[in-house]
Amino acid sequence: MSVSQATQLRPVIGIIGFGAFGRLMARYLAPHMALRVYDPRPAEPNGQSYGAVRTDLAAVARCPVVILAVPVSSLAAVVSTIAPHLRPGTLVVDVGSVKMEPVAIMRAGLPQGVEILGTHPLFGPQSAADGIAGLRIAVCPVSGRSGRRAAAFLRKVLKLKVIVTTPEAHDREAAAVQGLTHLIARVLVAMEPLPTHMTTRSFSLLMQAVDMVRHDAPEVFEAIERSNPFAAEVRQRFFSLAAHVEADLARDG
Amino acid sequence: MSVSQATQLRPVIGIIGFGAFGRLMARYLAPHMALRVYDPRPAEPNGQSYGAVRTDLAAVARCPVVILAVPVSSLAAVVSTIAPHLRPGTLVVDVGSVKMEPVAIMRAGLPQGVEILGTHPLFGPQSAADGIAGLRIAVCPVSGRSGRRAAAFLRKVLKLKVIVTTPEAHDREAAAVQGLTHLIARVLVAMEPLPTHMTTRSFSLLMQAVDMVRHDAPEVFEAIERSNPFAAEVRQRFFSLAAHVEADLARDG
Known part of the structure; x- marks a missing residue:
């Protein structure tokens, strides 16, 4: 044949x-x-x-x-x-x-x-x-x-x-799952070079998570952060809670 | 004996x-x-x-x-x-x-x-x-x-x-390795419940990283974020780069 x-x-x-x-x-x-x-x-x-x-x-x-x-x-x-x-x-x-x-x-x-x-x-x-x-x-x-x-x-x-x-249930979950991963990955990549030697298992897992998405096409990041109607809200919650952590550290220091 | x-x-x-x-x-x-x-x-x-x-x-x-x-x-x-x-x-x-x-x-x-x-x-x-x-x-x-x-x-x-x-070389590297992991973990734990079903491998790795440190004694977080003289600077860089990502998303949207 x-x-x-x-x-x-x-x-x-x-x-x-x-x-x-x-x-x-x-x-x-x-x-x-x-x-x-x-x-x-x-x-x-x-x-x-x-x-x-x-x-x-x-x-x-x-x-x-x-x-x-x-x-x-x-x-x-x-x-x-x-x-x-x-x-x-x-x-x-x-x-x-x-x-x-x-x-x-x-x-x-x-x-x-x-x-x-x-x-x-x-x-x-x-x-x-x-x-x-x-x-x-x-x-x-x-x-x-x-x-x-x-x-x-x-x-x-x-x-x-x-x-x-x-579609709505999907976008709500994806806003957290991918919105957070891609946001964190984008920031960590911008912070590189990061240590590669004196690392913890937790940090290695974090960097493995980054490696999974760091080569994704820019359009993937755009879709996840911009085309998902719930993504901005998830990012705002992340930033706001991070600001709380920082304020706690500043206050009692 | x-x-x-x-x-x-x-x-x-x-x-x-x-x-x-x-x-x-x-x-x-x-x-x-x-x-x-x-x-x-x-x-x-x-x-x-x-x-x-x-x-x-x-x-x-x-x-x-x-x-x-x-x-x-x-x-x-x-x-x-x-x-x-x-x-x-x-x-x-x-x-x-x-x-x-x-x-x-x-x-x-x-x-x-x-x-x-x-x-x-x-x-x-x-x-x-x-x-x-x-x-x-x-x-x-x-x-x-x-x-x-x-x-x-x-x-x-x-x-x-x-x-x-x-001690100084250690604290510089640990400020990034542990400072970032514990900061991100603290914020993600505060965002829970997060999706557990519709997840990506990258998100699962991120949550495994969180699981490694979520039960650490509060003193560990304190030492990492507060007693490390370089930790505040690392957090500020993380926040500042995150704000850049957010500004980019807002500008071209």
């Missing part, structure tokens, strides 16, 4: 956006699906594509499943561009770090008859370095019934822990 | 202060030494003493090695109380989280002829839960030659990583 025959027999998935996370998905989807990808940037000369075939945006949009792996800030533009090319019954999936804004954009911009699934894989290239089995993904079913089949695939085949939630 | 005979043959170490860290030391020293301890608080009814014998302060001070496991804030009082009871050649060791202040107190308050070793075990009851082999201890030799033998014991018998340093 030729490669092209094998490709014909497997489900076809389109990926729009082939950055760090698009490639991470391709690595784990390639054994199960034929992949068509579109990215406006040219392919990196030595970049791994995991057998994904580059093609034009319209061709990717005609796949039965289309994953939008673009920054949240570009999502509205991408949705409006692909909308005319999508077939009825297509499952459109986003993978953004927030869920309220992307789900609202997809609801508003995608045609009737397209099924929508919001997802947030709670991992990235660093945390998935040793594989994705056991890692978490939040899933917000929006419309259609294909989302359920997709969730079963994530759980059974990719061995992810699937957390079914709503 | 009776227990008391065995005790006679082993080196005798006195421990002043039998709190969480005093007991942790007893656990790892007991197989190698006979231990005499003094703590003004009565023994806890079900507290583990690891074979350490409780006695009065003067008796502990007459041991050939005396470890001061008391809060930095009590150290000056303890040093002045034990000074008259110490024998020439006694090795006095402290285990405080800072080194400049304790070493200055011991230099000023201990009699001539007593040998002094400042140490900072870079671990506590939580981080040592699975044993201490491979963990780190900073060591500042101050006077006498027994410190060297003690360092060899820590390295060879207890399998610790011994970092020989000066």
